[in-house]
Amino acid sequence: MKIAIVEDNLRHQETLLRYLKAYASEQQLELSIDCYNDGIEIVNQYKSNYDVIYLDVEMDVxxxxExxxxxxKMDDAVLLVFITNYVQWAIAGYSVGATDFLLKPLTYFNFLEHFKKVMKKFSVQSDKALAVKIGSGIRKILLNDLLYIESEGHYLHFHLITETFSILESMKNMEARLKEDGFFRSHNYYLVNLKYVESIDKNWLKIKGEQLQISRPRKKAFLEALTNYIGEDTFV
Incomplete structure (x- = not known):
């Protein structure tokens, strides 16, 4: 788990850092923790690479x-936790999907109760994720939500369980990034999440009731990949 602490008070920053390390030691949990002294520092170099971010509400710059x-706007999956002296900030935090709030001064007991909530939330989002560039920002996609990717010209259409969106990217690059994560090309135009393949009928596969074509040159390799993924020979 990768965590960022954004806190301009070094004493409070060090307290939270100490609590996180103590919890990690007790639970034999691997944590990677970065510290920032102001919100502008993390925003200016943000790369959608954190699982949890602790944010002091009041900082100078x-x-x-903010x-x-x-x-x-750049990352809709990261867990956000506010650190504050004032309970009323909790209401404002809902607008950015805050996971929790920590009131100062921090105590280890209160931190433990809070971090149990964070771990529970994180376990729900623990599927591998794919970060893709969208405009001037980055979007993190949970692979468990991605049904398939469709190529059209220079664009890729990401078909998720709940929505579809598009980016400018090559299928070759995306295939290379996802080759170890249960995705396989059924066609020049489709990169499929093998987890969601419901059935095979001749040169067609079905995902969530939608039919996608399997090209003849790719059929044998696709069926082998699917067989290996599910661990049985149902489709061969």
Whole structure:
């Protein structure tokens, strides 16, 4: 789990860092933790590479709420936690999908109760994720939500369980990035999440009731990949 602490008070920053390390040691959990002294620092170099971000609400250059709003535009999956002296900030935090709030001064007992909530939320989102560039930002896609990718010209259409969106990217690059994650080409135009293949009928496969073509040159390799993925010979 990769965590960022954004806190301009070094004493509070060190307290949270100590609590995180103590919890990691007790639970034999591997944590990678980075510290920032102001919201502008993390926003200016954000690459959608954190699982949890702790944000002090009040900072000199960019406060935690503004930093959260900017981060949320680039990353809709990261867990955001506000650190504050005032309970009323909790209401404002809902607008950016905050996971929780920590009130100062921090105590280890309160931190433990909070971090159990974070771990539970993180376990739901623990599927591998794919970060793709969208405009000037980055979007993180949980692979468990991705049904298939469709190529059309220079664009890729990402078909998720709940929506579809498009980016400018090559299928070759995306295939290379996902080759170890249960995705396989059934056709020049389709990169399929093998987890969601419901059936095979001749040169067609079905995903969530939608039919996608299997090209003849790719059929044998695709069926072998599917067989290996499910661990049985149902489709061969």
């Amino acid at each position: 960019m406060n935690g709420m 930093a959260a709003e900017r981060i949320r």
